[in-house]
Amino acid sequence: MRISVPTIPLLSTRSPAPQRSLQEAVEHVADFLLPGNVTILTGAGVSVDSGIRAYRGNDGRYMNPNYKPLFYHELMDESSAGHAFRQRYWLRSYLGWPAVRDTTPNPTHYSLAALQYAGVAPRLITQNVDGLHHRALDLAPGTKNHSILELHGSLHHVHCKHGHAVNRTTFQNWLSAANPQWKAFADEAERTGNKPRTNPDGDVAIEHLGTSYSSFIVPQCPSCLLEDRINSVHKPEIVFFGESIAQPVKEQSFRDVEEADRLLVIGTTLATYSAFRLLKRAVELGKPVLLLNVGPSRGDAIQEIERIDIASGLIIRDVVRAVLGTTASENPVVAKMLRSGIVKPPEDDTQAQAGVK
Missing domain, CATH: 3.30.1600 (SIR2/SIRT2 'Small Domain')
Known part of the structure; x- marks a missing residue:
C-alpha cells in the first residue's frame, strides 16, 4: 500500500491575486456575503490566532520539515x-x-459564528479538529451546532x-x-x-x-x-491520512455546498482532496467562490474563483459589521461575539498568521 501526504501541486501560471488595501478587502468580502445563503469552508488558518499552529506557512510548504x-x-x-x-x-x-x-476561539471564529447566528451563512464546513467553531457558536443560545460540519472529525x-x-x-x-x-x-x-x-x-x-x-x-x-x-x-x-471520510459526512458536505448560493473559503491551501472537491463542486454548479487566504493554494489553478491574499483576522470583524449593519451593535448576542476572541498566535509562527492546511 502506498499512501502519500497531500502536497500543494505546482501552481499554474495564473497571475497573483490583485493587491487590495484592508478597506478594499473588507468591502469586497462584505459585498460577496451580503446576498446571504453562504456556505463557509475553513482550514487551519482560522485557528492560528488562537495559538494552534498551521501545517504550512505562507509559501505553502510544511513549516516543520x-x-x-x-x-x-x-x-x-x-x-x-x-x-x-x-x-x-x-x-x-x-x-x-x-x-x-x-485554546479559545479568536475573532475569526466569533465573527463567522455571528454570520451563522444572523442567518447570512447558515452552514459552515471546517477541516479543523480543534472544536473552536463550536465553542464560538456556544455564545448564541439555542443555535443548533449541527450547522457546523467537522469534515475531518474532532x-x-x-x-x-x-x-x-x-x-x-x-x-x-x-x-x-x-x-x-x-x-x-x-x-x-x-x-x-x-x-x-x-x-x-x-x-x-x-x-x-x-x-x-x-x-x-x-x-x-x-x-x-x-x-x-x-x-x-x-x-x-x-480522519487520518489514508482513511476515508464517513459517507454521511461526505454527503452532507456536498449538500452544504449545493444548498448554498455561494461559497466562501478561508485559511486553507485546499491540499486535502476532501476540501478541494467541494470548491470544484461549487464551480461546476456555477456558484460564486471567494478564497480568503495567504499564500498559494490548490485552488489557484481554477480560473473561476476569486482570491484575496489577506489574513482573515485582519478584516473579518469589519466585514461582519458591514454586512449586518445596525444588527452588529444592537443585537446583544452579535455584539458580544464581535467583542470576543483572543489573538495569540504561536510565538515562532507569527509569520504565518494566515495559516494554511
Missing part, C-alpha cells in the same frame, strides 16, 4: 508493529492535548475499535493513570511553560528528548473488559 504523520492503517494494525505505532501516537497526543484543550472524542466512545478528557485521565512518569513530565512542562511544539492535530515532536515510546502504556478499553475482551486499540474521532 520533519513532519511525518501516522497513517490510518498503521494506527489500526493489530500486530506488534501497530502496537508500537499506537504507543508513538498516544504518547505524543497525550503531551499535545493540553495545548489544544486550553479531537475531543475517542473510540475503541469496537465502537465504545469516551470524551477526550476521560481518556486523558486514563493515560495519566497508566503512565505516572509521563504525567509528572507533563505537569512539569505545564509549570515551567517548557511545552513541546504542538501541531494542529494535537501531535508533538519529542525526538529531541531521546526517549523511547516503548515504555508508554495505552490502556485497555474498560467497556471491552466488561465484555470479556482485551482491547487497547483506540482512535481519536479524526
